[in-house]
Amino acid sequence: MNTTLSLDELARHISANILQSVTDDVTWIFLGYKRRPKRGKLFRRFVSKEKLWLEDSIKRELFLSTWIEYWDILGNLLSIEVHTRINAYILAMFIEEHRSVGRLYKFFQIPDETTAVDFVCQGLVQYACADKPGRTKLFLERISDRVTNRATLARLVTGTAKYYTYWPQSIRIALENYVSESSLTGDIEVIDPRFIRLIEQVKSTI
Numbered sequence: 001m002n003t004t005l006s007l008d009e010l011a012r013h014i015s016a017n018i019l020q021s022v023t024d025d026v027t028w029i030f031l032g033y034k035r036r037p038k039r040g041k042l043f044r045r046f047v048s049k050e051k052l053w054l055e056d057s058i059k060r061e062l063f064l065s066t067w068i069e070y071w072d073i074l075g076n077l078l079s080i081e082v083h084t085r086i087n088a089y090i091l092a093m094f095i096e097e098h099r100s101v102g103r104l105y106k107f108f109q110i111p112d113e114t115t116a117v118d119f120v121c122q123g124l125v126q127y128a129c130a131d132k133p134g135r136t137k138l139f140l141e142r143i144s145d146r147v148t149n150r151a152t153l154a155r156l157v158t159g160t161a162k163y164y165t166y167w168p169q170s171i172r173i174a175l176e177n178y179v180s181e182s183s184l185t186g187d188i189e190v191i192d193p194r195f196i197r198l199i200e201q202v203k204s205t206i
Contacts, residue, residue, distance in 0.1 A: 005182035
């Protein structure tokens with residue numbers, strides 16, 4: 001049965017799913033973890049810098065790699081304008097301050113807004129310009145750049161292959177079913193124009 005789905009609801013749904021890819025144990029299990037590592041600021045000081053760097057890198061790359069899959073799928077389903085506005089909504093979610101969690105990019109251990117914008121825009125361009133094998137390689141390179149332990153590297157190679165075998169396809173199927181069963185209506189809530197401009201800049205680079 002066909003239902004009505006507002007574009008605002010669609011934007012929130014996609015944003016929530018992107019964040020879930022970072023916080024869900026399933027994606028971390030692909031990469032060889034028993035579950036997603038959870039540490040407060042107090043306990044981070046007792047963990048090696050290399051291990052923290054790896055965990056923070058995985059969080060960031062799960063966010064970007066999931067976002068770019070949605071970016072591609074929506075590009076085939078929506079108009080250019082709507083596609084831009086939904087991705088601007090996701091970017092605003094990442095950058096702007098929220099009452100309950102503050103600025104989301106700090107969860108990813110990104111120090112300031114300028115660095116966060118550069119990370120997202122440059123990362124989206126790199127992933128968008130890569131084919132599927134290229135994205136697998138890019139993901140692995142970006143999470144393992146400072147890893148020196150051979151066993152950890154081997155685990156990441158195997159885990160990245162598993163992640164890219166399953167995750168993008170599952171995202172595609174779920175979203176296509178979600179959208180195909182609905183009639184899209186309305187518009188997305190007001191977005192700061194600078195986020196729209198940033199997404200347009202990313203698109204012009206791809």
